[in-house]
Amino acid sequence: MIAVKFSRLIDLRTDRDLRQADVAEYLHMHKEVYGRYERGTREIPAWAVVKLADFYNTSTDYILGRTNRPGPIR
DSSP: OOOOHHHHHHHHHTTTTHHHHHHHHHSSSSSSHHHHHOOOOOOOOOOHHHHHHHHHHHHHHHHHOOOOOOOOOH
């Protein structure tokens, strides 16, 4: 199975001046694993998408590219 490149993860991270290592630490994983999620060479698990949506105060749909509205769902 081919994973999807999550360019929104890159945008969210860099907009907050974070490093991949910072986000990986928040997710309790190695930086290399998180980097593979951003590049799309490894499929990101649902739990990580949910945790990242909480971290960035956005919706999982925004991270997954299902909406262009970056704000949280109300």
